Amino acid sequence: xxxxxxxxxxxxxPFSEKVRLLFGLKGLTWRSVDIPSMLPKPDYVPLTGGxxxxxxxxxxxxxxxxxxxxxxxxxxxxxxxxxxRGGLDWAVNLWADRLFFGATVPIIFGVLGDKVPEAFIKxxxxxSGRPFDTxxxxxxxxPLEQQWRGEAAWIEDQLAQTGTGWLQGDKPGxxxxxxxMNVWFLGNALPGKVETLTPxxxxxxxxxxxxxxxxxxxxxxxxxxxxxxxARGSDPAPPLKHDANDPLGLEPxxxxxxxxxxxxxxxxxxxxxxxxxxxxxxxxEDPAVGQVNVHFxxxxxxxxxx
Numbered sequence: 142x143x144x145x146x147x148x149x150x151x152x153x154x155p156f157s158e159k160v161r162l163l164f165g166l167k168g169l170t171w172r173s174v175d176i177p178s179m180l181p182k183p184d185y186v187p188l189t190g191g192x193x194x195x196x197x198x199x200x201x202x203x204x205x206x207x208x209x210x211x212x213x214x215x216x217x218x219x220x221x222x223x224x225x226r227g228g229l230d231w232a233v234n235l236w237a238d239r240l241f242f243g244a245t246v247p248i249i250f251g252v253l254g255d256k257v258p259e260a261f262i263k264x265x266x267x268x269s270g271r272p273f274d275t276x277x278x279x280x281x282x283x284p285l286e287q288q289w290r291g292e293a294a295w296i297e298d299q300l301a302q303t304g305t306g307w308l309q310g311d312k313p314g315x316x317x318x319x320x321x322m323n324v325w326f327l328g329n330a331l332p333g334k335v336e337t338l339t340p341x342x343x344x345x346x347x348x349x350x351x352x353x354x355x356x357x358x359x360x361x362x363x364x365x366x367x368x369x370x371x372a373r374g375s376d377p378a379p380p381l382k383h384d385a386n387d388p389l390g391l392e393p394x395x396x397x398x399x400x401x402x403x404x405x406x407x408x409x410x411x412x413x414x415x416x417x418x419x420x421x422x423x424x425x426e427d428p429a430v431g432q433v434n435v436h437f438x439x440x441x442x443x444x445x446x447x
Contacts, residue, residue: 150196155326164358179264184365187429190409201375209438234319251282300344377434398447
């Protein structure tokens with residue numbers, strides 16, 4: 142069975158672009174499983190236990206949900222060249238996932254709303270728990286463009302501070318990959334829009350080209366049925382040490398439910414394997430994959446007895 146990382150994603154996914162770039166930075170060969178952008182995802186949810194967001198990463202019978210734990214696991218398994226230089230990288234990553242992304246989405250769909258299929262709108266409404274109102278996004282797009290330019294200016298300012306062409310140090314790292322996500326997403330969805338919103342930011346323009354030049358490593362296509370077979374034929378890796386001081390107050394073996402705290406709150410139930418300050422690991426079984434360990438980050442996720 143392959144020990145190479147398997148990324149379950151689709152090409153237009155901005156969160157997946159972060160992972161693809163980290164593969165490129167590490168020079169990795171990885172397996173690519175194309176998944177639908179909306180439900181149903183019949184070969185995906187057996188791996189994740191119901192988690193529906195994109196992407197997830199699979200290594201054997203270990204499934205990593207949310208880019209926070211995906212990126213951390215890649216860094217742990219393939220530490221060279223170093224990408225994570227400290228906690229500020231993770232702060233940039235969370236800012237990109239939430240505040241910056243929150244400005245990017247309405248700008249894009251305020252323009253493309255009339256072209257969005259009804260099935261996609263209903264899927265995103267079910268995932269977010271609120272209306273996917275493209276008319277409201279269109280009305281909000283101009284104020285949000287001002288916010289987006291302000292957030293892009295932070296990138297420009299940091300590049301001016303380092304003077305190296307990168308956000309931290311003299312080499313690319315996680316901060317660059319995370320901050321680039323929304324620049325890539327906006328530029329990919331609305332060609333020319335980034336340039337419209339960033340005049341007077343020459344460092345950002347050069348940095349954008351440099352990050353894109355990192356590439357995606359070596360991608361090898363894999364089918365979803367092959368990925369399920371990898372999980373069935375593998376055992377989960379030994380778990381991290383459980384934190385006895387974890388605020389949950391639960392011990393390994395307890396039944397728990399994990400869910401995101403913002404959107405895509407589909408609950409995933411399982412047996413606690415280990416809780417650490419940075420991640421939560423639960424074991425679960427599914428006829429399609431056998432026993433798998435599913436990993437989630439602590440920041441941005443709820444864990445409750447279940």
